Amino acid sequence: MSIEVKNLIKAFDEKKVINDVSFKVNDGETLAVVGFSGSGKSTILKLICGLITPDSGEIITSQGDIAMVFQYSALFDSLNVADNIAFALHERRDLRNKYSEDEIKNIVTEKLALVGLKGIEDKFPSELSGGMQKRVSFARAIVTEPNSILYDEPTSGLDPISSTLIEDYIVRLKEETHAASVVVTHQMSTITRTADRVIMLYDGKIVFEGTPDDMLKQDNDYTKQFVQASLEGPMKMMTE
Amino acid sequence: MNGLQKYYRQSATYKIFSGIYEESIDFFDTLGKITLNGLEVIKQIFSGAINLKELIYQCDRFGVSSLPITLSIVGMTSVIVSSQVAGEMVKQGGGNFVGLLMSILIVRELGSIMSGFAIISMIGSSMASEIATMRVTEQIDAIKVLKVEPIRYLFVPRVLSGMIMMPFVVILASAFGVLAGAVTSDLTANLGYRAFFDSAWLGIYMKDLSVSLLKSLCFGGIIALISCSCGYYASGGAKGVGEATTKAVVWSFVAIVIIDMIFAMIFFF
Numbered sequence: 001m002s003i004e005v006k007n008l009i010k011a012f013d014e015k016k017v018i019n020d021v022s023f024k025v026n027d028g029e030t031l032a033v034v035g036f037s038g039s040g041k042s043t044i045l046k047l048i049c050g051l052i053t054p055d056s057g058e059i060i061t062s063q064g065d066i067a068m069v070f071q072y073s074a075l076f077d078s079l080n081v082a083d084n085i086a087f088a089l090h091e092r093r094d095l096r097n098k099y100s101e102d103e104i105k106n107i108v109t110e111k112l113a114l115v116g117l118k119g120i121e122d123k124f125p126s127e128l129s130g131g132m133q134k135r136v137s138f139a140r141a142i143v144t145e146p147n148s149i150l151y152d153e154p155t156s157g158l159d160p161i162s163s164t165l166i167e168d169y170i171v172r173l174k175e176e177t178h179a180a181s182v183v184v185t186h187q188m189s190t191i192t193r194t195a196d197r198v199i200m201l202y203d204g205k206i207v208f209e210g211t212p213d214d215m216l217k218q219d220n221d222y223t224k225q226f227v228q229a230s231l232e233g234p235m236k237m238m239t240e
Numbered sequence: 241m242n243g244l245q246k247y248y249r250q251s252a253t254y255k256i257f258s259g260i261y262e263e264s265i266d267f268f269d270t271l272g273k274i275t276l277n278g279l280e281v282i283k284q285i286f287s288g289a290i291n292l293k294e295l296i297y298q299c300d301r302f303g304v305s306s307l308p309i310t311l312s313i314v315g316m317t318s319v320i321v322s323s324q325v326a327g328e329m330v331k332q333g334g335g336n337f338v339g340l341l342m343s344i345l346i347v348r349e350l351g352s353i354m355s356g357f358a359i360i361s362m363i364g365s366s367m368a369s370e371i372a373t374m375r376v377t378e379q380i381d382a383i384k385v386l387k388v389e390p391i392r393y394l395f396v397p398r399v400l401s402g403m404i405m406m407p408f409v410v411i412l413a414s415a416f417g418v419l420a421g422a423v424t425s426d427l428t429a430n431l432g433y434r435a436f437f438d439s440a441w442l443g444i445y446m447k448d449l450s451v452s453l454l455k456s457l458c459f460g461g462i463i464a465l466i467s468c469s470c471g472y473y474a475s476g477g478a479k480g481v482g483e484a485t486t487k488a489v490v491w492s493f494v495a496i497v498i499i500d501m502i503f504a505m506i507f508f509f
Contacts, residue, residue, distance in 0.1 A: 046381075049385050050384075050385075051381050051384060051385065065387070066385070067385065068381075068382070068385045070378045070381065070382060071378075072377065072378065074377060074378040074379050074381065074382040075379075075382075076374075076379055076382070077377075077379075087383075087386060087388070088386040088387065088388060091291070091386075091388040091392075091393055092386065092387050092388050093289070093389075094387075140382075140386075144386070144387075
């Protein structure tokens, strides 16, 4: 078991954003977490990777690293692509003296090739397109050979073709690393093309759990409303 | 009761006291965070966790890049003071003491405090906004997820560079300030360089130089620590970055004046 979340609760300003949520993700499996904006999807990722602490509940992860691909890439804009990817190898206490500079250079080239990029080591993030920045952040995430990879809206803000490319790399990274992956998204193409299972959040709770095919069957009022992008249904958007 | 409470909450008394309460909470919260970060920086320095490449870059930024503006500000302050003082002192028969007065003023006070103000405006604000931008664009979250300690990576090189470079900046700025005072005294009061420097040496003791260097070391460290801390806890978007930068500048200004006062009380009372 790579990631197991048990009875997780997290509140901000007394509002429970995550309310008794439990799920499991196995090695080599991709779970899509879907829901409206503000339904607590990104909060779940931040709880899993330890950026915030839960009010109660348990998060069990197998030994090894957890990597995260951020919504807006979060590349270090003062470092070039090579230094961004090699950041953990240069700065982490347990990795700092593990590799020589030549080895680090080879690792960077290898990880860049894995996300379909080459020859951009000396470029800075501001010189790259949004899609390329995302792919560099993928390469940075997998540089420590993580057991789990978390993706926070990996295709948001990208054109459909770049989105397809990113979705292909999510699948490819899963196959290459055999990591447990959690993809937070609200794009149907990302769900159907990358996920093995889907959970849907509303008001801090899981309202649907199943495969992408189950979701498309629309025999659940919540998924039906989500897939049809309808204003009519059990989920009410916050209007005030 | 609810109606009364609502009415009370709209009153000026409530607004004044709730404002004071919130400001007090924010003050102690910020002070606590800066102190804790300072302790963590010391711990990291003694554990030998120093990124030399980043330290050299920050030293260049803190000491070399800031030098033109620091020299200008200390030099111009010295020109302003000596142009007003030299003529009057010569008229009153105290021409032999102009150099002494200027050297005491610049070496003990103006050199370090005016350099501190210049560094806060140029380097402190830039550090705070840089780290605040990293915070609001999730770069600091990325550092944490990659299991790198943000205090070691972001704070240690900046605080150390402040402590290393500030004394050099103050030495150069003070020397430039004394020189600017001599030139101004000569131009405005026909004092002559010989007369200025003969008395200037009389006003400078080893104690003055040591205290000035120790003080500037503290200034450099505290400016970097406050700037990093204010940036580190920024929240929101562009507004949050602006607020963090303002906070860093205000806190740094107040902090170095307080430190200056403490040094004056300990060494010159």
